[in-house]
Amino acid sequence: MVQFGNTLAGIARRVPFYKEMRRKHEIDRLRRQIASSAPLNVLIGGGQTSYEGWIFTDRDFLDITNAHDWSKLFEAGSIDRLLCEHVLEHLSEPACRITLGECYRYLKPGGLLRIAVPDGYRRDPAYVAEASPPKDGHQVLFNLPSLTQLLESSGFNVTPLEYFDHDEEFHARPWDESDGLVTRSVRFDRQQDFRRGDLHYTSLIVDARKP
Numbered sequence: 001m002v003q004f005g006n007t008l009a010g011i012a013r014r015v016p017f018y019k020e021m022r023r024k025h026e027i028d029r030l031r032r033q034i035a036s037s038a039p040l041n042v043l044i045g046g047g048q049t050s051y052e053g054w055i056f057t058d059r060d061f062l063d064i065t066n067a068h069d070w071s072k073l074f075e076a077g078s079i080d081r082l083l084c085e086h087v088l089e090h091l092s093e094p095a096c097r098i099t100l101g102e103c104y105r106y107l108k109p110g111g112l113l114r115i116a117v118p119d120g121y122r123r124d125p126a127y128v129a130e131a132s133p134p135k136d137g138h139q140v141l142f143n144l145p146s147l148t149q150l151l152e153s154s155g156f157n158v159t160p161l162e163y164f165d166h167d168e169e170f171h172a173r174p175w176d177e178s179d180g181l182v183t184r185s186v187r188f189d190r191q192q193d194f195r196r197g198d199l200h201y202t203s204l205i206v207d208a209r210k211p
Helices: 002-035 067-073 093-106 125-131 144-153
Strands: 041-043 079-085 107-117 157-164 170-172 204-209
Touching: 002 067, 067 093, 079 093, 093 107, 093 144, 107 144, 144 157, 144 204
Parallel strands: 041 079, 079 107
Antiparallel strands: 107 204, 157 170, 157 204
16 A cells, blocks of 8 residues: 555656756747748637638647746737637636737737737627626627727737627628638638527637738
C-alpha cells in the first residue's frame, strides 16, 4: 500500500512537468509557424478550429488577456489579420479592453481584426435564450453601438458587416471570407433552431482596422 501510494505521488509530481513540457513544445511549434507565415493571419480563441492560411491558437498557448503570452509569440506590429469569432462575449468588459489593446499592438498598420459576437439587438426568444449571459459562460451581450464604442476607444476604425439595428432590422454588406471566415453568419449558418424567415443563426460582425 505504501509502495502504491508512493507511485501515485510520483505520477502526480510528473504530470505538471509533462504538461509544461508539452506546452513549451507547442509554443516552439507555433513560433516556427509564425516565423514562416506571410501574410500572418491568426485565429484567436478558436480552440482546434483551423482554416487554410491561418494559424489557430487556444488558451493553453495564448491567453488573449495576458500581455506576456502575446509577447512570447509575436512581434509588435507583425500580424496582418486577426479573426475572433464568438470569443469576446466570454470575457468581462475590462478583459475585452485588455484583449483589444493587445490586438491593436500586434497588428500591422492597416491590419484587420474581424470580430463576431452574439447580437444584442436580435430579440427572438430562441436567440435571446442562447446568446444572453450567463449561457455557455457568456459575460457580455454586445450590440453594434456598444461594440463599436469599445473598439473605437482602443483606436480602431470600425466597419459593420452584419448586424441588427435598434429597430431589429437586419443589415448585411458583402465581405471577403479570405479576410476571416465567420461560420455563424447569414452567409454560412443553417441552424434550423434559429430560423427566422430567410435567416438562421446570425452574429454581430464587424471589421476593426488599425489606422
